[in-house]
Amino acid sequence: MPIPVINVAQMREWEKASWEAGKTESEVIMRVGQLVARRASQMVRPGQLVLVLAGKGNNGNDARRAREHLADWPVYLQDVSNPQEGISELHQILDQRPALIIDGLFGIGINRPLDEHWAALIQRINDLQTKVLSIDVPSGLNADTGEPMGTAIRASVTMTLGAPKQGLLLPSAWPYVGRLEVVPDIGLAKCPFTGETNWTLPEDFNNFPPERPATAHKGNFGRIAIIAGSLGYHGAAVLAARGAQRAQPGLITLYTNEEVYHSIAPQLQAVMVSIWNSKLSLPGDFNAVLIGPGLAAGDIPDDMKMMTRHVWRDAAVPVVVDASALDWLPLAPFPKNAIRVITPHPGEASRILRCSAKQVEANRPNALREVSKRLGNCWVVLKGNQTLIGRSSGEIYVNPSGNPYLAQGGSGDALSGYLAGLLAQPTLQVDPLKTLRYAVWQHGATADKLTATRNNWIVEDLLKELGSVVPELQDLPPSKPS
């Protein structure tokens, strides 16, 4: 079941429908308390100090219930209905620098700007730079507009309840939200809403990709051609090829520019490496084509650009285009039902739209739709925090996995290789949206797994692990205690 992105009024309606259906507020709050405590216990080591801040509304009640499940930690529970009362006691606790603050001051019930006393308290908490787990919404943030109501908590993790609130997905909210996690099952009735924008859950990929039959051979899993690598950028071709390997297609052939052939070929074993030439006729026998990683040199042959346009316009098989090759695409239709995918970051999307990256970020779903429209209704993976996947109409999915350590040169090459390697496989071409969502989720989840265990991982490490995260075991995202 997709989890729709909703607004505060819809959340209130959902709540009301739940009480009418016989669910009770106290049961829901109890469950939320348990879930918050479980997540909190993953963020601190035994014995570390936890501060629970509970406001006067139900967000505070969630926090109070969480406290009951943190018996193994020293916990201060501070009721803060009025930031001027008991403030010296609170400052004393903050002076001890708790390892984790559970933020239950305000949720979706904030209805006016915070006064200077609230602002001072929130500033003090933010200045502490300690881990903060915000319940539902970082306190102070307007969950519809994504703007602080004067000021707001800067959370490390925001655990939003039931469904993501639209404001939490806006770039203006990201500095406050930190890592956004959605707990879909808090004991409410079935969500009465569907939406165009939906959140992805690991469980969406249970048993995906499907098990391979015992009788399978490499002819069953497709052949992929990768056109990548030029002088100064040979590594991108290697990374894309390795990304494709992690998807385990039947055969991978990399066509690269002559100047870099000898830098690339010795680094790859199972991948066949050839020198690209203008007589190469694609797609030929290939089941998918990826064009773009490391094609940034100034002297890319015009024939290669023409071939890109031709493959995009005519090939019946999936074509994935990334990086520099995005600039070569024709604004022309491609065969009906053919799979076309581009994987731009906001800067690349802005070049296609002839606007600024800031304008793309201001309305990411809209930018995705516009880019797709320009390029014949292709699938678009708009990268960045909360990567979006969709096309000019229909559902857009928000990816929940990944972290800022993915912001390393080469991680995009690994992703485009990996997703093209999946799309080369006939069984994974049937539902391209699911395959793309899976690729993006797995790429981010692998990064999360690495970040949970070490500080200094690099893209080569990502490529060793890519594909190893099992969705069924992703009950809670991996995270490193402080």
Ligand SMILES: NC(=O)C1=CN([C@@H]2O[C@H](COP(=O)(O)OP(=O)(O)OC[C@H]3O[C@@H](n4cnc5c(N)ncnc54)[C@H](O)[C@@H]3O)[C@@H](O)[C@H]2O)[C@H](O)CC1
């Ligand atoms: N939506 C659900 O299904 C559930 C939500 N839960 C949690 O409850 C909060 C929403 O609770 P609510 O009591 O409505 O609001 P808040 O806790 O956010 O607090 C509102 C409280 O604060 C006052 N207030 C508003 N703005 C200000 C301000 N600027 N300055 C001072 N005081 C302010 C307002 O008057 C109220 O008294 C939701 O986010 C979830 O965390 C439950 O888990 C049940 C299910």
Ligand SMILES: [K+]
């Ligand atoms: K909160």
